[in-house]
Amino acid sequence: VQLQASGPGLVKPxxxxxxxxxxxxxxxxxxxxxxxxxxxxxKGLEWIGEIYRDGTTNYNPSLKSRVTTSxxxxxxxxxxxxASVTAADTAMYFCAKAITPDxxxxxxxxxxxxxxx
Amino acid sequence: QSALTQPASVSGSPGQSITISxxxxxxDVGRYKYVSWYQxxxxxxxxxxxxxxxxxxxxxxxRFSASKSGNTASLxxxxxxxxxxxxxxxxxxxxxxxxxxxxxxxxxxx
Numbered sequence: 685v686q687l688q689a690s691g692p693g694l695v696k697p698x699x700x701x702x703x704x705x706x707x708x709x710x711x712x713x714x715x716x717x718x719x720x721x722x723x724x725x726x727k728g729l730e731w732i733g734e735i736y737r738d739g740t741t742n743y744n745p746s747l748k749s750r751v752t753t754s755x756x757x758x759x760x761x762x763x764x765x766x767a768s769v770t771a772a773d774t775a776m777y778f779c780a781k782a783i784t785p786d787x788x789x790x791x792x793x794x795x796x797x798x799x800x801x
Numbered sequence: 802q803s804a805l806t807q808p809a810s811v812s813g814s815p816g817q818s819i820t821i822s823x824x825x826x827x828x829d830v831g832r833y834k835y836v837s838w839y840q841x842x843x844x845x846x847x848x849x850x851x852x853x854x855x856x857x858x859x860x861x862x863x864r865f866s867a868s869k870s871g872n873t874a875s876l877x878x879x880x881x882x883x884x885x886x887x888x889x890x891x892x893x894x895x896x897x898x899x900x901x902x903x904x905x906x907x908x909x910x911x
Contacts, residue, residue: 687846719900721900721902727904728804728890728902728903728904728905729890729892729902729903729905730804730902731899731900731901731902742898742899744899745897745899778846778847780847782900783852784894785833785835785894785898786835786837786852786853787835787837787849787852787853787892788837788839788847788849788892788900789849789852789858790846790849791839791846791847791848791849792846793844793845793846794846
């Protein structure tokens, strides 16, 4: 299985960040959770949230009010939307396949998103 | 949950062994067996090295081992090789059904 996150590299403050993670070599309907993790420059990783194949979601409480994740079964991909972004949301965003609660089994390379006007 | 605590950096010479610690709380590392370790070379996808405290996925070298005592987990890399130079981070599932990560440890192979 390989994952590749993609989306705009630059988002304006107060707008919505939207990313898609394309899955190859596997199916969005596999029995695992599809996750988003981010890493601000010079800082540690932060879990954003996850979505199961049936649409069940879990989110980081600190981001929950601004996060939405969704599945795109025909395109074999899943997506992240983060609303009302600020400079603090500037980070490398990773998508991952998680065997919750065991571990993040497969990661994508990550995509850098900068929030700036 | 706060991030798990890791040393910012460690170093060792080829052939030596190093250990990286990961300290959490009774709500994450100390509570469950769901502690995992990852290797991350810049520009690449992070790689799972250890899951459920001390299990290696197929294909991961036996030079990587791990353990846990109380609220602290540890990753040991034996027989250091130049290609081991990377960032290593830990993760744990938590009592709030969320995930928490360590700040990452940069390993330098001298």
